[in-house]
Amino acid sequence: MGSYHLGRHLKILEFALSSMLRRRTKNLGLVLVFAALVFLLSSIVFLTGALRTEALATLEASPQLLVQRAMAGRHALIPLGYGELIARLPGVGSVTPRYWGYYYDIYTGANYTLLGIGDQGLESPGSTPLRLVEGSFIMPGQRRVCLIGEGVAEVRGTRIGGMVSLRDARGWMQEYEVIGLFASPSRLLTNDLILLPEADLKAHFGMPDDRATDLMVEVYNPHEVDNISRKILERLPDARPISHAEIQRTYETLFNWRGGLLLAMFLGAMAAFMILAWDKATGLSADERREIGILKAIGWETSDILELKLWEGAALALVAFLAGVTAGYAHVQRFGAELLMPVLEGWSTLFPAIDLAPRIDPYALGVLFSLTVVPYIVATVVPSWKAAITDPDRVMRAS
Amino acid sequence: MSRKMISLENVTRVYNQGRPNEVRPVNEVSLDIGHGEILVLKGPSGSGKTSLLALVGCMIRPTSGRILVAERDVAKLPERFLTGVRRDTFGFVFQQLHLIPGISVLENVMLPLYPLEIGFTAAKRRALELTEQLGLTHRKGFKVEALSGGERQRVAIARALINAPQAILADEPTAHLDAGLSGELMQIFETLRGQGKTVVIATHDPLVHDSPLIDRVATMRDGRILDGDG
Ligand SMILES: Nc1ncnc2c1ncn2[C@@H]1O[C@H](COP(=O)(O)OP(=O)(O)OP(=O)(O)O)[C@@H](O)[C@H]1O
Ligand SMILES: [Mg+2]
Numbered sequence: 001m002g003s004y005h006l007g008r009h010l011k012i013l014e015f016a017l018s019s020m021l022r023r024r025t026k027n028l029g030l031v032l033v034f035a036a037l038v039f040l041l042s043s044i045v046f047l048t049g050a051l052r053t054e055a056l057a058t059l060e061a062s063p064q065l066l067v068q069r070a071m072a073g074r075h076a077l078i079p080l081g082y083g084e085l086i087a088r089l090p091g092v093g094s095v096t097p098r099y100w101g102y103y104y105d106i107y108t109g110a111n112y113t114l115l116g117i118g119d120q121g122l123e124s125p126g127s128t129p130l131r132l133v134e135g136s137f138i139m140p141g142q143r144r145v146c147l148i149g150e151g152v153a154e155v156r157g158t159r160i161g162g163m164v165s166l167r168d169a170r171g172w173m174q175e176y177e178v179i180g181l182f183a184s185p186s187r188l189l190t191n192d193l194i195l196l197p198e199a200d201l202k203a204h205f206g207m208p209d210d211r212a213t214d215l216m217v218e219v220y221n222p223h224e225v226d227n228i229s230r231k232i233l234e235r236l237p238d239a240r241p242i243s244h245a246e247i248q249r250t251y252e253t254l255f256n257w258r259g260g261l262l263l264a265m266f267l268g269a270m271a272a273f274m275i276l277a278w279d280k281a282t283g284l285s286a287d288e289r290r291e292i293g294i295l296k297a298i299g300w301e302t303s304d305i306l307e308l309k310l311w312e313g314a315a316l317a318l319v320a321f322l323a324g325v326t327a328g329y330a331h332v333q334r335f336g337a338e339l340l341m342p343v344l345e346g347w348s349t350l351f352p353a354i355d356l357a358p359r360i361d362p363y364a365l366g367v368l369f370s371l372t373v374v375p376y377i378v379a380t381v382v383p384s385w386k387a388a389i390t391d392p393d394r395v396m397r398a399s
Numbered sequence: 400m401s402r403k404m405i406s407l408e409n410v411t412r413v414y415n416q417g418r419p420n421e422v423r424p425v426n427e428v429s430l431d432i433g434h435g436e437i438l439v440l441k442g443p444s445g446s447g448k449t450s451l452l453a454l455v456g457c458m459i460r461p462t463s464g465r466i467l468v469a470e471r472d473v474a475k476l477p478e479r480f481l482t483g484v485r486r487d488t489f490g491f492v493f494q495q496l497h498l499i500p501g502i503s504v505l506e507n508v509m510l511p512l513y514p515l516e517i518g519f520t521a522a523k524r525r526a527l528e529l530t531e532q533l534g535l536t537h538r539k540g541f542k543v544e545a546l547s548g549g550e551r552q553r554v555a556i557a558r559a560l561i562n563a564p565q566a567i568l569a570d571e572p573t574a575h576l577d578a579g580l581s582g583e584l585m586q587i588f589e590t591l592r593g594q595g596k597t598v599v600i601a602t603h604d605p606l607v608h609d610s611p612l613i614d615r616v617a618t619m620r621d622g623r624i625l626d627g628d629g
Contacts, residue, residue, distance in 0.1 A: 011513040011522070015506075022501040294497045295510070297458065298558065299486030301479060304514035392485075393458040397449070 012304065016311035019291075031320045033276055038324025038372055039331065040269045045364045046332040062247050065217040065225055067232060070240045077211035082236055086217055089231055091224045097212030099201050103166060103194075110155065112192050114166070116201030117147075135160045135180030138197050146176035147195040150183050164194065169206030176200070217241075273372060284383040292384060296392040305388040306381060313380030317373040325365070403467075404565065404597055405432040405455055410464035412450055424450035425461075426622035434565070437588055437598040441608045442619030448601035449494070449570055451619065455599060456568045457485040486511065490559030492569040496551055498543040498558070504530065505539045508557045515562075529557040533587070549580040556587060566597040573604045581606045588612065 020027050067086065069078035083095040099116030119140040138145060146164050148156075158164060163175045176196060196204065207213075219225050222244075229241035292305055300308075412425040424447040432438055432455070440448045453459045454466060457473055460481075466474050473484050498507050505526050512522040530539045533553040538546060543554060552572065559567055567588070573581040581604070588598045589612045600607060608616050618625040 007518045008514060008516050011519055014519070015510070015513055018502060018506070290497075291499060294499060297491060297493070297497065298511045299482060299562065300511075300514050301482050391459055393453040 009307070012307050013311050016308050017315065019308075020312055020315060027316060030276075031316060031323070034273075034317065034320035034372070034376065035324040035327070037269050037273045037276065038321050038368070039327045041266060041273075041368055041372070042325045042328030042365075043331045044266050044269070045361070045368055046328055049361045049364060050332055062244055063216040064219045064222065064244050065228065066214055066242045066247075067217055068214040068240045068242065069238055071238060077207060078214055078239070080210050080212060082239060083212070083215045085235060086215065086232055089228060091220055091228055093218035093220055095218070096216045098214050098216055099198055099207065100213045101201075101205050105166075108155070110192070112152070112194050114194050114196055114201055114204065116198035117195050118198040131183050133181050133183050135178070137180060138195065143197050143200055144174075144176055145179045145197065147180040147182055148178055149193045150181055152192065152194060153178075153181055166194075166204060168204045174200075174204065270371065274375070276376075284387060288384070289387050292387045293390070293392070293394050296388060296390075302385070302388045306385055309381045309384040310377065313377040314373075316380075317376045321369065321373050325368075329360075402434050403431050404434045404469065406430070406465075406467040407455070408465040408467070410454060410461045410466060412454060412459065413462040416462070423622050425454060427464075428622070428624050430617065430624060432566075432597060432599060434597055435592055435595045436614040437592055437600070437612065439608045439613050439616045440599065440601040440619055441603055441616055443603065446619040447622040448603075448619055450622075452568050452570055452599065452601050456489045456491060456566075457481050458491075486515075486562055486564075488565050490562060490564035490567045492552075492555045492559045492567065492572050494571040494574060496555045498551060498554055500544045501542060503540050504535060504543060504546070504554050507543055507554055508561055511558060511561050525561060526557070529560055533557050548575045549583070552576060552580070552584065553587070560591075564596070566599065567591060569598065569600045571602055571604070572600060573602065573607055578606060585610050585612050 069076045087095045103112045162178045225243045407430045410428045414422045508526040
């Protein structure tokens with residue numbers, strides 16, 4: 001009995017597939033349009049996921065409290081004396097100066113972040129969670145060497161033993177030997193980062209000895225951060241304390257995709273999708289209508305015809321969905337969402353030419369699935385159902 | 400006439416009832432059809448032959464009157480059961496054949512079995528038997544649009560027979576056939592009668608209603624049967 005039931009469904013499935021092959025041109029067109037829309041939608045979903053992952057990883061690496069100095073609203077180097085003052089505030093642990101700056105390479109047109117590594121190396125509190133994958137770290141006292149991220153190595157085609165040339169503050173080219181490659185949880189960090197000995201970095205940017213780029217402040221009790229920020233501002237009006245929470249908020253506004261352009265695009269693509277579905281729903285061809293009539297007349301029940309159309313719709317939608325999602329994944333991962341990047345202009349400075357790691361978010365995929373495959377199937381089945389409930393004798397008159 | 404297979408009692412079918420364009424293609428028709436006979440419904444165009452055939456074959460329901468198939472009144476059966484009766488009892492050969500283009504002869508013949516609980520292999524075996532019986536074996540893999548008129552007609556008959564129905568209902572089956580092919584077709588109907596099947600043919604083709612092979616003729620005019628129902 002059970003196998004008989006199965007046989008019934010298999011035969012209808014078989015006929016559904018052969019019907020689709022029969023109308024291959026039309027179905028191919030539908031698959032292509034459907035897949036293209038899913039591609040766009042899934043690219044957006046994957047990209048959003050990837051950017052969020054990047055943001056989270058970056059956030060993880062950021063210190064409890066960061067103190068910069070603003071002069072006339074512009075970021076300026078901060079005197080080390082500020083650090084000593086801050087360190088004396090109750091509740092504050094260590095204060096670690098950071099030496100870093102952006103570097104624009106006119107030859108490649110790329111932006112890099114140069115970060116100085118002091119004698120305490122990377123073990124200092126709150127520093128970036130970098131992981132050495134090859135070579136060695138900078139030894140105390142070592143000069144004219146550098147470590148680069150895997151991303152930079154790839155872009156520049158440099159390996160260990162190679163040279164990185166940087167034009168310094170006086171306009172001279174300086175060469176640094178690559179002694180190590182590193183990775184980090186966020187590609188964002190490794191992609192444009194070059195580590196130099198602290199002394200080399202200061203020389204590169206021409207920083208005075210008593211200045212740093214900013215200060216990382218360790219706060220014992222996370223609830224005290226706001227309080228300590230206020231005290232810092234009271235004593236040092238030109239300081240600009242930035243708390244972990246503030247960074248988090250900044251990222252949240254940036255990545256709040258509900259407010260973003262991506263959502264606009266998402267809605268646009270959805271609208272296109274609905275038009276496709278609507279067109280399908282209203283545009284049952286005379287041919288298809290006639291075929292439904294014939295099946296009805298030769299003894300198919302309305303439910304059999306619904307099953308047939310369900311198989312057809314599901315097969316087409318699944319093939320197109322999988323193709324679209326796969327292409328979307330490849331687009332985001334292998335091509336850095338190239339097609340979407342122009343839309344994200346404001347963000348692209350934050351994410352310079354990165355290799356994004358798309359996150360497969362089952363929830364987002366589920367939403368995407370139910371917003372595309374499900375309405376498409378409904379849109380295929382409903383008009384067929386309408387055609388199938390008419391009297392079978394129509395066929396006796398239609399020519 | 401032998402045992403009754405189908406009985407129509409005062410059957411009327413009305414379209415657009417109460418409106419100016421009201422029509423009664425079948426009006427107060429009573430008719431008995433026996434097992435194993437060839438009955439011809441003849442009459443001018445518009446006299447209601449196709450409509451009567453559709454009523455007999457449970458394609459449509461009567462507006463009033465009773466239709467008994469194997470002693471059971473089918474007029475008020477719900478749609479699902481009506482479909483069941485239709486496909487277990489009748490095989491249709493439509494005037495326009497209504498084969499599905501793009502698929503093979505064999506698939507066309509098998510199509511009525513797809514929604515039934517019969518395995519694919521068994522279904523195929525049955526279709527092969529029928530194509531052989533109707534002399535279509537050498538055409539079984541052809542798409543129907545590649546066939547001649549007579550061959551298509553036989554595919555339609557094979558499809559009508561695949562459910563092993565007790566009755567074949569054929570609407571103008573000779574409309575597209577020449578005299579030779581029409582004669583062959585009548586032979587096929589006679590063979591079916593020989594197998595105990597009932598054949599009802601709606602036609603205005605003299606080659607059919609004057610054929611010596613048929614048992615009975617019922618003449619229709621304006622939705623009524625004039626004579627022959629004896
Ligand atoms: N669904 C319908 N709605 C309205 N009128 C209908 C319908 N079906 C049949 N009729 C009308 O009923 C009448 C009889 O039609 P029917 O097709 O049964 O005649 P017929 O004898 O088969 O004619 P022909 O020889 O031309 O095939 C015609 O006037 C037709 O227009
Ligand atoms: Mg007719």
